[in-house]
Amino acid sequence: MKKKSRTTSVFLIVFFVIVTAITLLPLALLAVSSLRPGSDLMRYGLNFNIDWATASLNEYRMLFSGANNYFIWYRNSLLITVVQVALALFLSACVGYGFAMYEFRGKNLSFACVLLVMMVPTEVILLPLYRLITRMHLINNMWGIILPYLVVPMLVFFFRQYLSGIPKDFLDAARVDGCTEYGIFFRIMIPLMKPSFAAMGIYQGMSSWNNFLWPMIVTNSITKITLPVGLQSLLSPYGNNYDILIAGSCFAIIPILILFAAFQRYFIEGMTAGGVKG
Amino acid sequence: MKKKGILKKVLYSQKVAPYVFIAPFIITFVVFFAYSIFSMVMMSFQKVAGPNTVFVGLDNYKVIHNSIFIKSLKNSIFYTIVSCALMIPIPLVMAVMLNSKSMKAKSFFRSLLFIPALTSVVVAGVVFRMMFGELEGSFMNQVIASFGQGPLIWLRTPGTVWMVLFFVCLWRWTGVNMMYYLSGLQQIPSDLYESASIDGASTWQAFWNITVPLLKPTIIYVLTISIFGGMAMFSESYMIFNGNKSPNNIGTTLVGFLYRMAFEQNNLGIGSAVGVIFLSIVLVVNFLQLFANGTFGRKEK
Numbered sequence: 001m002k003k004k005s006r007t008t009s010v011f012l013i014v015f016f017v018i019v020t021a022i023t024l025l026p027l028a029l030l031a032v033s034s035l036r037p038g039s040d041l042m043r044y045g046l047n048f049n050i051d052w053a054t055a056s057l058n059e060y061r062m063l064f065s066g067a068n069n070y071f072i073w074y075r076n077s078l079l080i081t082v083v084q085v086a087l088a089l090f091l092s093a094c095v096g097y098g099f100a101m102y103e104f105r106g107k108n109l110s111f112a113c114v115l116l117v118m119m120v121p122t123e124v125i126l127l128p129l130y131r132l133i134t135r136m137h138l139i140n141n142m143w144g145i146i147l148p149y150l151v152v153p154m155l156v157f158f159f160r161q162y163l164s165g166i167p168k169d170f171l172d173a174a175r176v177d178g179c180t181e182y183g184i185f186f187r188i189m190i191p192l193m194k195p196s197f198a199a200m201g202i203y204q205g206m207s208s209w210n211n212f213l214w215p216m217i218v219t220n221s222i223t224k225i226t227l228p229v230g231l232q233s234l235l236s237p238y239g240n241n242y243d244i245l246i247a248g249s250c251f252a253i254i255p256i257l258i259l260f261a262a263f264q265r266y267f268i269e270g271m272t273a274g275g276v277k278g
Numbered sequence: 279m280k281k282k283g284i285l286k287k288v289l290y291s292q293k294v295a296p297y298v299f300i301a302p303f304i305i306t307f308v309v310f311f312a313y314s315i316f317s318m319v320m321m322s323f324q325k326v327a328g329p330n331t332v333f334v335g336l337d338n339y340k341v342i343h344n345s346i347f348i349k350s351l352k353n354s355i356f357y358t359i360v361s362c363a364l365m366i367p368i369p370l371v372m373a374v375m376l377n378s379k380s381m382k383a384k385s386f387f388r389s390l391l392f393i394p395a396l397t398s399v400v401v402a403g404v405v406f407r408m409m410f411g412e413l414e415g416s417f418m419n420q421v422i423a424s425f426g427q428g429p430l431i432w433l434r435t436p437g438t439v440w441m442v443l444f445f446v447c448l449w450r451w452t453g454v455n456m457m458y459y460l461s462g463l464q465q466i467p468s469d470l471y472e473s474a475s476i477d478g479a480s481t482w483q484a485f486w487n488i489t490v491p492l493l494k495p496t497i498i499y500v501l502t503i504s505i506f507g508g509m510a511m512f513s514e515s516y517m518i519f520n521g522n523k524s525p526n527n528i529g530t531t532l533v534g535f536l537y538r539m540a541f542e543q544n545n546l547g548i549g550s551a552v553g554v555i556f557l558s559i560v561l562v563v564n565f566l567q568l569f570a571n572g573t574f575g576r577k578e579k
Contacts, residue, residue, distance in 0.1 A: 005379075
């Protein structure tokens with residue numbers, strides 16, 4: 001019996017070592033290639049053949065030299081992510097709280113609307129939304145990217161779920177003590193929701209930072225685009241931008257990897273929040 | 279001064295407060311979602327040319343006879359079916375294996391397998407596009423060369439194009455789906471397995487008769503996100519082909535066709551009609567899914 005479980009154990013570990021190696025291979029390929037000159041990649045293709053004698057951080061030096069728009073894109077992405085996370089967290093928490101703690105007319109209908117937005121892929125309304133943003137004169141403006149997604153249904157759903165575990169007597173007790181409706185929210189509920197803010201912040205942060213399609217549609221000026229859109233624009237058939245493309249792709253993931261290593265639990269919680277059962 | 283007092287009283291009353299809390303949602307819903315759907319449906323019956331808008335009835339919906347539309351719809355359905363067939367069982371089996379008692383360093387592997395989910399579709403697209411480049415020295419061509427196969431033009435042949443797209447999908451989402459299953463597995467009481475093994479059930483029998491039925495809610499959830507993700511697929515194809523163009527439309531998806539009509543050819547009427555068709559598909563799938571889930575029956579209780 002014991003022997004059998006040992007064989008299983010060895011088999012499982014070997015299996016996962018292989019799968020993990022294959023999974024990490026593309027990123028390793030990217031990391032190694034970022035040390036090679038871009039002209040090399042254009043001529044020979046992306047592979048692991050690297051001459052360590054000529055390997056250098058030149059690509060990164062070029063990236064940081066300021067002779068390109070990379071850090072303008074980086075800054076745009078960072079700003080949009082921070083603003084969007086802050087607003088979406090706060091507003092979605094308000095909405096989720098409203099749904100979780102109160103009974104009011106039209107509650108079921110409005111919550112059905114939340115579910116409707118959640119299940120319709122944003123790609124469906126790409127065109128009319130773009131026309132609307134154009135008419136609001138928000139093309140090439142970060143608010144054009146942020147405004148339609150101010151309240152995120154996924155977050156509303158999650159916060160409602162999270163708060164529904166808190167007994168409503170809690171509210172009545174606070175009311176008796178003279179706390180206003182908004183006072184309850186700001187002074188009692190927000191502190192209680194802190195753990196869920198971390199996971200949801202990461203969920204929203206990842207989707208804002210990595211968002212590609214909508215920012216690509218809303219922005220077209222070279223200084224207004226976000227990092228993913230900018231990186232995509234470097235992918236020209238002539239390969240003349242490969243220096244920045246590869247090193248830039250690496251540098252787009254590195255901060256996230258560091259954050260992931262530090263806050264793993266919240267990352268996994270946040271990015272799989274959809275699976276939380278009601 | 280007095281007026282302000284009344285307003286404050288109303289705003290602070292327990293009856294009005296919930297509406298204040300949900301107002302941000304109602305406003306964004308009406309302005310961005312409901313209005314968009316409304317204007318899309320309107321535009322789908324119109325020919326929009328500058329300031330002149332003409333009502334053309336169902337003319338725009340003739341797009342369903344367009345061969346490229348049919349091809350892109352078929353591509354999306356094909357991608358959805360195959361990606362569901364891959365993304366449901368593979369992560370499930372991996373989650374069960376990882377959850378096994380004999381497995382060591384579970385959280386280490388779990389974290390490493392999650393890493394691809396942190397990359398954007400752009401970074402994933404750049405790496406995979408170049409890995410599967412047509413140069414002889416591209417990584418995948420080197421791999422097949424070691425098996426004695428000649429270099430392939432991966433991104434121009436239908437069979438290999440789809441393979442690359444499924445690779446990207448598997449690579450990015452296996453870790454995430456595995457995590458969904460793992461959290462589902464943790465909720466299954468372990469005594470179920472113990473009593474099954476006392477009764478002489480094999481690992482395989484336990485998997486089919488305990489794990490799969492009890493994970494049904496998670497499986498349905500993964501199925502749902504895979505269907506919508508699959509039908510809405512666009513960015514992956516856009517990255518792999520470096521634009522919304524693929525030789526002979528081998529990689530054009532439903533959203534790709536919508537994008538072409540709406541943004542590249544500026545044909546707002548047809549673009550909207552495709553959007554409405556897409557919306558109808560989404561709603562039908564949702565309805566079927568709710569029905570299969572028994573949600574309607576359960577509500578009666």
